[in-house]
Amino acid sequence: MTLxxxxxxxxxxxxxxxxxxxxxxxxxxxxxxxxxLQFSKNEIEGKLITDIECALADVFFWQSVQxxxxxxxxxxxxxxxxxxxxxxxVEKTVQQFELGDKSVIGIRARVSTESKVISDALEQVTASxxxxxxxxxxxxxxxxxxxxxxxxxxxxxxxxxLSDTILAQRQDKRVYRAMAKQLFGPTTWRSLIxxxxxxxxxxxxxxxxxxxxxxxxxxxxxxxxxxxxSGRVFTFTDITERMRTQTELQAARDxxxxxxxxxxxxxxxxSHELRTPLNAIIGFAQIIKDDAPAKQREDADHILQAGWHLxxxxxxxxxxxxxxxxxxxxxMQNVCIDEIASACTSLTEQLAKKRGIRIWNxxxxxxxxxxxxxxxxxxxxxxxxxxxxxxxxxxGNVWLSSSHDERGPTYIxxxxxxxxxxxxxxxxxFQEFSRVGENQQHVEGTGIxxxxxxxxxxxxxxxxxxxxxxxxxxxxxxxxxHVESPTNESSPVSGMGTAxxxxxxxxxxxxxxxxxxxxxxxxxxxxxKLGAGKVILAASGxxxxxxxxxxxxxxIVSDMNLGDMTGMEILVVLKAxxxxxxxxxxxxxxxxxxxxxxxxxxxxxxHYLMKPLQIQELADALRxxxxxxxxxxxxxxxxxxx
Ligand code: ADP
Numbered sequence: 348m349t350l351x352x353x354x355x356x357x358x359x360x361x362x363x364x365x366x367x368x369x370x371x372x373x374x375x376x377x378x379x380x381x382x383x384l385q386f387s388k389n390e391i392e393g394k395l396i397t398d399i400e401c402a403l404a405d406v407f408f409w410q411s412v413q414x415x416x417x418x419x420x421x422x423x424x425x426x427x428x429x430x431x432x433x434x435x436x437v438e439k440t441v442q443q444f445e446l447g448d449k450s451v452i453g454i455r456a457r458v459s460t461e462s463k464v465i466s467d468a469l470e471q472v473t474a475s476x477x478x479x480x481x482x483x484x485x486x487x488x489x490x491x492x493x494x495x496x497x498x499x500x501x502x503x504x505x506x507x508x509l510s511d512t513i514l515a516q517r518q519d520k521r522v523y524r525a526m527a528k529q530l531f532g533p534t535t536w537r538s539l540i541x542x543x544x545x546x547x548x549x550x551x552x553x554x555x556x557x558x559x560x561x562x563x564x565x566x567x568x569x570x571x572x573x574x575x576x577s578g579r580v581f582t583f584t585d586i587t588e589r590m591r592t593q594t595e596l597q598a599a600r601d602x603x604x605x606x607x608x609x610x611x612x613x614x615x616x617x618s619h620e621l622r623t624p625l626n627a628i629i630g631f632a633q634i635i636k637d638d639a640p641a642k643q644r645e646d647a648d649h650i651l652q653a654g655w656h657l658x659x660x661x662x663x664x665x666x667x668x669x670x671x672x673x674x675x676x677x678x679m680q681n682v683c684i685d686e687i688a689s690a691c692t693s694l695t696e697q698l699a700k701k702r703g704i705r706i707w708n709x710x711x712x713x714x715x716x717x718x719x720x721x722x723x724x725x726x727x728x729x730x731x732x733x734x735x736x737x738x739x740x741x742x743g744n745v746w747l748s749s750s751h752d753e754r755g756p757t758y759i760x761x762x763x764x765x766x767x768x769x770x771x772x773x774x775x776x777f778q779e780f781s782r783v784g785e786n787q788q789h790v791e792g793t794g795i796x797x798x799x800x801x802x803x804x805x806x807x808x809x810x811x812x813x814x815x816x817x818x819x820x821x822x823x824x825x826x827x828x829h830v831e832s833p834t835n836e837s838s839p840v841s842g843m844g845t846a847x848x849x850x851x852x853x854x855x856x857x858x859x860x861x862x863x864x865x866x867x868x869x870x871x872x873x874x875x876k877l878g879a880g881k882v883i884l885a886a887s888g889x890x891x892x893x894x895x896x897x898x899x900x901x902x903i904v905s906d907m908n909l910g911d912m913t914g915m916e917i918l919v920v921l922k923a924x925x926x927x928x929x930x931x932x933x934x935x936x937x938x939x940x941x942x943x944x945x946x947x948x949x950x951x952x953x954h955y956l957m958k959p960l961q962i963q964e965l966a967d968a969l970r971x972x973x974x975x976x977x978x979x980x981x982x983x984x985x986x987x988x989x
């Protein structure tokens with residue numbers, strides 16, 4: 348073929364092929380053949396035509412041609428196989444020519460439009476796949492089973508900072524080497540490769556740390572072609588920002604925990620600091636009340652009420668800290684609700700009087716008992732009654748009542764005819780720091796009372812519910828387990844307030860406390876109220892130990908935080924000394940968590956009382972301690988815990 352013919356042929360999109368009818372070898376093929384079938388010119392010439400026309404009908408056709416039986420084909424349909432094993436549908440015309448003395452077969456084939464549509468569609472799919480790959484935020488790498496790179500996206504190249512040269516060369520080794528170089532520790536990369544090799548049809552996941560202080564997550568999935576495992580698709584996600592946020596969040600959380608710890612510590616400390624002067628106020632008021640004439644007794648009562656109220660506030664602040672730290676505990680006992688109700692009404696009497704509100708306490712003399720922590724129960728009822736007064740109307744009413752169904756729970760109800768609460772606001776009532784309604788800004792409060800009360804009720808196995816109508820009033824109901832009778836009747840102190848008790852008459856009590864006021868109160872109470880035979884006071888741990896060793900008192904009461912020693916240290920010294928080891932010792936402290944109290948008791952303190960001093964409670968504890976030394980088998984059962 349001359350050059351001009353070749354030129355002409357190259358312009359045509361049709362495939363022109365000349366075949367030797369004897370050998371069936373391709374003698375010559377036009378440039379469009381190399382284009383469509385993707386063989387090089389050298390590969391195509393000399394190839395058997397049956398390697399291209401490979402359908403069964405074609406094989407029969409060419410066998411006939413070889414044996415001299417040729418029949419021309421005009422616009423017949425055929426299938427051609429290309430260099431990659433793919434197929435093309437063609438329309439072909441096959442004719443015989445005489446070239447000089449030689450006979451040749453000429454084929455004119457055109458890729459059928461249908462086939463074109465498919466290859467166009469394929470091209471489109473490939474293009475859209477590529478743009479999908481490019482549009483993802485993750486780096487993507489596709490490999491065959493041997494790890495040879497089949498495809499990758501730009502994001503992958505960017506994540507691994509692969510240079511354009513490496514990309515253009517597309518040498519797998521260079522790509523992998525560039526990746527390995529950036530990773531911390533060669534083991535990471537090796538283990539990744541190894542895991543991937545072993546995973547076969549499983550998914551893999553790796554966290555990668557780069558030397559540039561970036562963090563990537565790599566996941567891989569196998570891909571399957573015609574049921575055959577063919578390779579793997581890797582995604583690489585940059586999680587540096589996420590890690591940074593997480594670290595910051597963790598730091599913030601740690602800071603919050605530390606702050607909350609500091610707050611709890613502060614609250615504990617504050618409670619101790621406040622309890623000490625309160626101890627003096629309440630202690631002296633109790634002493635004055637019993638000895639003073641009627642008018643002064645009333646004044647002393649006011650001091651006492653204010654003192655107890657202040658104590659309740661200290662406790663509330665402390666409770667909030669405990670609730671927030673999830674450390675609140677309750678000591679369950681059978682509690683008489685009559686006593687709780689009257690204690691709460693007398694504490695709020697003054698508050699009610701000021702507003703002209705009448706309190707109707709219908710719980711007195713009902714002799715009903717519930718299962719609960721007496722301190723917590725008192726706190727809840729006190730909060731509900733004082734709220735009923737605070738948010739009640741001037742000259743209004745507050746009713747306290749209780750009911751108990753046959754074998755059902757006990758309901759304690761505190762009702763008022765005050766402002767009321769809208770149903771929308773009722774939903775927010777038990778949330779911390781939630782104050783609702785229009786008038787609340789004129790009323791003193793913090794919005795924590797109900798939240799803490801509800802938590803305490805839940806801890807006691809009960810619940811507080813509310814019913815209310817705006818302008819008509821509110822009704823708060825506390826539900827608690829009903830019990831038939833008290834388990835532990837507290838032993839009354841004989842002649843309290845009139846004549847001193849006699850059980851300490853021949854006893855010597857040693858009291859160790861570095862606070863002058865506390866020592867003064869204690870001394871008066873022990874001598875005057877409890878009729879102690881002898882009271883010895885020590886102002887430091889060291890002095891207390893010396894007095895205990897020389898005097899050998901019948902009972903020792905010690906503060907837990909003295910300037911020179913802790914109560915626990917005093918106990919250890921006294922228990923180790925044969926002169927003092929038998930003497931019962933009781934703790935009297937301004938603060939103490941439940942754990943601290945438990946530890947102190949395990950160490951050997953028979954009782955652990957909390958300040959402020961309550962004469963009845965002290966009498967009960969001392970009586971039990973004396974009984975214990977005289978009859979060691981009787982275990983003490985009176986103690987006050989937080
Ligand atoms: P405080 O009284 O310190 O604000 P509480 O937690 O005890 O906190 O009460 C939360 C809020 O619930 C109060 O601020 C008040 O708006 C509302 N509330 C509580 N009891 C009553 C009541 N009996 N009548 C009307 N509103 C009440």
